[in-house]
Amino acid sequence: MNERASEAKPLRRRMLLMLFGIAAVVLLVDQITKFFAVRFLEGQPPVPVIGTLAGFDFYRNPGAALGMGAGITWIFPLIAIAVFIAIIVLARKLGSRAWAIGLGLLLGGLFGNLADRLFQPPGFLRGAVVDFIDLSLFICNVADIAISAAAVTLVVTSLRGIDLDGSDSKHSRTIREDTHD
Template sequence: MSTEKPAGPVVEDASSEPETPLTPLPRRRIAVVAVIAVLVFGLDLLTKTLAVANLEGREPIRVLGGAVYLQLVRNGGAAFSIGTGMTWVLALVAIAVVVLLIWLARRLRSTGWAIGLGLVLAGALGNLADRIFRAPGVLHGHVVDFVSLFEPDGRAWPVFNLADSAICAGGVLIVLLSLLGRDYDGTRGRGKKAAKAKATETTETEAAA
């Protein structure tokens, strides 16, 4: 009886699993990111322009029965006015984030991630544009905020803008997709783990034979 063993274990490539398609990147995923980013960035720019033109020097405007107050606030810091006085640092961080998001967009195979990434990218670009082009100067510009919830002057919730809302919405969507096991490349996290476990088990079985 021959005791010769195979030259090596035959292990199925996890990438061959049906739920882990390593196909060329669909162009439509990049298109989804680009369209959402452009549209939301445009809306953010428009609303900020209107806010500056109509709310400058005015008392807060009460709308929706006091659920929302419209007032112009120029924020030199990050969200919740953190980091005021470090505007140039925040601008550089925002630039790095935008570059990272654009790099990641080229690797997307998930429509859900494309939508979330487009929203976050639009928000980052919207506030970055303020820091670059608005007073008092390049990389020191103050972000235009104009929505205060429930109370004026941000007493109930920090004053924000459309870009902030886009970042929050996109971030929530991405976190939700991650919790559901859906990765940016279109694969399922649980599927990857199962395929890896199966491959490891096969290797150990054949090695013990």
């Protein structure tokens, strides 16, 4: 076994632990905050925190972002499962801390909202997502924030030229171009 392959296994293991650890923390925080939102905010008037800019307001969202797709809630769990499978496939090549963080945030957020689709009223595969963080323009939850942070992390990482395996795609492309001259 060469030296590079022997170094890659522990690195990949650390990256996988980071990915799944972040996902677990996001899922846990999301579900705990939703539990408290249902317990203390449901049926109550909005609670302003920063005037009208931000606060807490309970809402059961039957759709996706901004309530779109309320009539086809069964499709959202299928999308989440497909993304989960894609992350598992991608994780086999994982060697970048930034990619591990982004994919972990995405996975935790997906599972947070998937749990609502499976276990919240009105029932299995039709459950409404618990939203309670009122940001004036929209109401969201911890899972939504994690998904948004994942999108930003993955876009910035890609724009910086960092590949999933941790290599620098801009640097690799320059080397390939130089060798073909």
